Amino acid sequence: MKQIPPSPLSRHRQLALIILFFLASLPHIHHLAGLISGFVLVMVVYRLFAISWPRLLPGKLLLILLTLTALANVILQYPLLIGRTAGVALLCSMGALKLLEMKSQRDVYVLSFIGYFTLGSHFLFQDQAWLVLYVILVVTGFTAVLAANSRANPINGLLPSIKTALVLLIQAAPIMLVLFILFPRFTSPLWNLGPESDQAVTGISGSITPGNLSQLSRSSAVAFRAEFDDEIPPPEQRYWRGPVFTNTDGVSWLPVESENNLRVAPASGARTLDYSVTMEPSPGRWLYALEFPSHIPGNARLQADFQLIRSTPISRRIRYRASSVVDYRINTSDPDQLQLALALPSTITPRMRDLVKDWKGRAQSSAELVLTALDYFRQQPFYYTLYPPELGENAADAFLFETRQGFCEHYATSFTLLMRIAGIPARVVAGYQGGEVNPMGNYLIVRQSDAHAWSEIWLEGEGWMRIDPTAAVAPERVENPLDLNQISQLVGSPVLYQHSDNSFIGRTIKKLGLSLDALHTAWYRWILGYSRERQSHLLSMLGLGFLQGTKLALGMVVCGGMVVLVMVLLAARESSRPKNPVVASYHRFCKRLKLVGLDRQPHEGPNNFAQRVINQRPDLSSKVTAITQLYVGIRYGQLDSRERRRHLKRLVKAFHPAKKGT
């Protein structure tokens, strides 16, 4: 036993908090400015030394100076303090300072909360599965520290606290799941934050640089809505074509400005789709239409490279009608276009050439070379991510051979360059892919997050055809987002309009390892890409389709409440004392005596009580004696048997003392 208030933090707890804070900020270290990361690291090391030599800890004056230094440091690195990176820099710096000031129990809470928040901030920048595991691990650590902190006496070893924390987190998991599934997803942000949404108008702009599309795709702003006269085409046909980028300096890609309109109308449309598009304001002048537009809206023209360009900027919401043919084939061979689509920038490196040379050696035809290239993306450890790492001067080379983490524009641009090296005319197309079917209104919502880039290549005899190298790496980005069974069949299929070598692709699929693919897909589908559309689909699958909007929020509260209630009931049941029937019988006996004014005092033993009762009520003597003797015999003596218990119960049941005088 001891007095609670302020006990200083033990060394173990200090050490645990320093390590946990370091782990919590570790994934930020590499992407924050060097001076910020350096400051955090220096503070952590300094504090570690101060565990053994507490005299090293700064006084008030030094602490204020350090705080000002940290603030100045953040402001110098991120002048306007706007955006999430600046926020994270501030958070990490202040957390590191808090380490120096850590003295009382209160600081344990402050640091743990800063830790939780820092852990959450990682998801602003990264979305890999391992990061989630890492975050949960560190959350467990902080929770264990809090658990150890609320005990009266320190406990030996780490394990008991970690076990407590794990139990708590495992029990929290069902609540998390219910909330995650049922929490209503918003269609637009609450408000715009950060510089990346400072532009008044978001959308695909007039040039493409690896990295800018992935930034755009983090915005959930609506690009346009499309209403179809007939049924909505399946996702793998929803390629909304926008600007076409043919010119490149190796870093950024620009469209060709030409006055030449398309002279050849697309041939062989198997099916025509008619639709109208309501488009939000957009930075460019491109209109978006499904491949391939057969009827174009007035006041727009179709360029020779099939860009649909409006004559005036799209500064307000506009609406246009268009028709497209699917399963088309365009056999144009404009020599100017082909010439442009073969131009190579100066950034081509020898190893890129070697790679293509190697493919050429193996492939018999151009079509086979394309497949070999796609296989390369599929088999090498390429990774599809919304948060690609920064690339150096030569983006394509760095991406192909070093980082190998990229968003669709990385795949499209590098694939296009490789095709050009191989002598196949190729260009990059930007636009949107997919879109969300609004179940309420049977129309398609296409958001900035659906922004996509792919390649077009020209093959002799085939004409221009779409190749989507992203599909080789992350098929789920393209395929039907709602039907799990289709993934395996669709791997690779949206890449080409037709492919001759079925068995080749079949073998490749086997090599991929379907289980790993399914896991990756499931992660993307159910966690990263769990959107409003998937939510409503899942709910309708569960027969809860009526849960929409406010009802959904209510349903979430009810379901969450039910989970909590079940936990409460389980806890209560576990805490109930196993009722001893003998004691219960005796208590009933006492209760009946109380009714006639004979109240058993807390200090009175059964024998004493019986004596007093008999003194006051000689008429009850025989019954009271019998019951008391039985009870005492069973409870405290060696006279316990089933018959005796039953006998006691019978006697008590029959015991109805009359009130005195009646």
Added chain:
Amino acid sequence: MNLSGLKRFLRRATPDQDGRTRILARRIYILPTGYGLVFGALVLLMLIGSINYAINLGFLLCFLLAGLGLVTMIHTWRNLLGLEIQLGRAVPVFAGDQACFELQAINPHSRERPGLAFGFQKECCAVLDLPPRETLQVRLCSPTRVRGWFALPRITLITRYPLGLFKAWVYLELSASCLVYPTPGKKNPPADAPDYTSSQKGDRGVGVDDFVGLRHYRPGDSPKHVNWKAVAREQALQTKMFGGDRSEQRWLDWHRLQGSTEHRLSQLCRGVLDACEEQEEFGLRLPDFELCPDRGQRHRHACLEALALFGTES
């Protein structure tokens, strides 16, 4: 019960027929602590951030923390649920000293109950971690000011385990009192010297000075008085008897003292203590009350009790 106003609505845990207080679900209060509120704000902030940037992983962590908060609430509540308290004895004290009550905290379950804090009102307290299926002693002390019966104040049992985000507490209304003797006065006041009167029993009284004979040993006799020489001769145990060590008896008399009631009681209390220290035989005389001269712990307690309760029971 004449509880008034708010007090009537207070949920209190009271002892059952065995004198044991079992903490039931409905007796427990629970509220978030300041830290809990901050934690809630943090989760809310994370939620807003996640909505704004449409980060599903942010949602995931946010909901995990929200679940953690809710689960913690249940655990805090459960940490008190089913706990049993048994009241022990309280040793009498002098006014101005701490009245201490012994409690037993009984954990009838196979789970640990860490971080239990017992205290009166806001004063803290005794804290302990109660291991599974164990009983621990708790000693709660409260300062006394006036003589008489000191009723055990309402005890607040608080826990913040496991994370300190919620605080669950229960009011224990245990009926127990501690006897508070008057504060002893100053030592040996010359003016208020106690008087001695001659003993009627004379030399035959029981004392320690003069040997008067032998009798058979009775259990409880002091080993100092056993006739060990006889034992050495393998005779039966015998006890030596002593007589009238002093012919006077001391009377502590209310009427021979001056001053206020409390002052007189203090002086008498001091007299009792001194007499006991000197192992004298003494009697106590109060208005309407008299204790015959005697000695020993029981007599001492009887005298002090009479002083403590003087004028309170009428």
